[in-house]
């Protein structure tokens with residue numbers, strides 16, 4: 001029950017617990033130079049949109065570091081600089097200063113599992129077996145017959161080992177062969193990577209999104225992975241091809257990962273009020289929760305990804321939320337996400353009908369929200385162009401379609417160049433900031449309303465979550481409560497209108513109707529409503 005202690009806890013909630021994080025894929029947000037590729041200065045120029053039009057609390061920038069762009073920045077060739085395509089360190093400093101001036105935090109990507117094969121560390125490491133950085137990467141002898149050291153597979157297709165003729169050994173790559181895995185068992189490598197964190201925190205960065213956080217520590221004996229149990233739940237919801245034939249117990253998430261994250265957390269805690277969120281596609285909830293640390297001394301949060309694939313119907317969503325709420329360690333805070341740069345756009349996964357109800361769901365559940373750029377416009381999936389290397393290797397997984405440029409105006413407004421790195425999305429004319437701002441019933445105006453309502457409500461930002469009995473099997477009902485404030489949410493998965501029994505002022509309705517519910521409110525098909533109880 002609510003009491004003074006509880007009130008104090010809520011008042012104390014951290015910025016990342018209260019806040020809404022907006023993910024920006026720098027290549028696709030705003031191009032200030034006219035070369036068809038987004039950049040940091042472009043992002044800085046869009047600050048008024050992020051702060052005044054949307055009112056988000058933090059941005060997360062996907063990688064903007066120097067990179068050969070084999071995996072569009074997730075192949076880093078210098079962890080402490082900016083790729084000239086995206087600008088300079090001075091541009092980055094200006095961006096941070098301007099965002100901080102209006103109270104928006106800046107989170108950057110940290111890619112610890114692998115670097116680019118063009119990183120000077122790898123070039124040195126590959127130069128000779130005697131090189132002092134040899135052990136900074138994972139090298140191993142082949143089998144006596146010359147075959148790979150073990151049966152590990154790359155997530156992006158094929159074997160996880162690449163033969164290096166000049167030094168007569170294989171190196172490990174969990175992703176592309178141009179993305180060699182770093183060896184976190186080497187203490188010098190660890191120290192160098194921790195200095196990378198300090199470098200960005202010294203520049204004012206407020207937090208890190210940690211790429212494939214559960215992959216970084218492997219079995220020291222490099223044992224073969226066993227075959228997968230075909231009936232076991234997969235951590236992936238895309239077709240993964242051959243990768244799915246193995247149970248990857250030895251090539252990721254060795255128990256030594258936990259002391260590593262304790263040490264990493266200690267580095268982050270050298271600075272005030274910083275935040276870490278790890279990318280962790282883990283279906284087993286107990287294992288997922290272990291990344292908070294036994295004493296909440298590891299990552300502040302592992303990303304909870306279930307709504308990327310399970311927001312299909314009332315029962316699945318109910319189970320996702322109940323599952324996260326039940327497993328959370330004491331004192332930990334939940335989080336949700338419905339889109340990112342690795343998944344097809346919401347409309348592609350769930351249908352256009354779902355865009356609005358999922359906006360309501362995301363912004364009214366208990367937990368940190370991470371939004372993906374363009375989802376606030378209801379941007380649709382773009383065409384597959386064969387740029388994403390994963391999509392080239394494996395059918396049905398291309399990420400080109402969710403990375404099309406941000407749609408600012410009916411003509412694009414992303415770049416002055418007609419040649420953008422990916423073409424603009426298919427529904428540019430109708431779904432863009434300018435057009436949607438002028439349309440009171442647009443998805444953008446729904447998001448704006450939700451963001452504003454959330455910000456003004458203690459119940460929605462930090463309140464408790466309780467399921468509420470729902471008379472209709474297709475409507476998920478829950479309440480958020482803080483002190484005297486109670487907000488009731490109804491999210492409908494029905495394709496016809498449904499009346500729900502509620503009383504109170506309508507704060508947000510998916511059709512942007514205002515009103516007062518007097519014992520009953522009719523939710524539009526596929527709609528949702530938020531009511532002050």
Ligand code: NOJ
Nearest residue numbers: 071074175211212341342
């Ligand atoms: C996960 C990232 O989200 C994805 O975009 C990237 O391709 C892989 N990790 C490899 O870094």
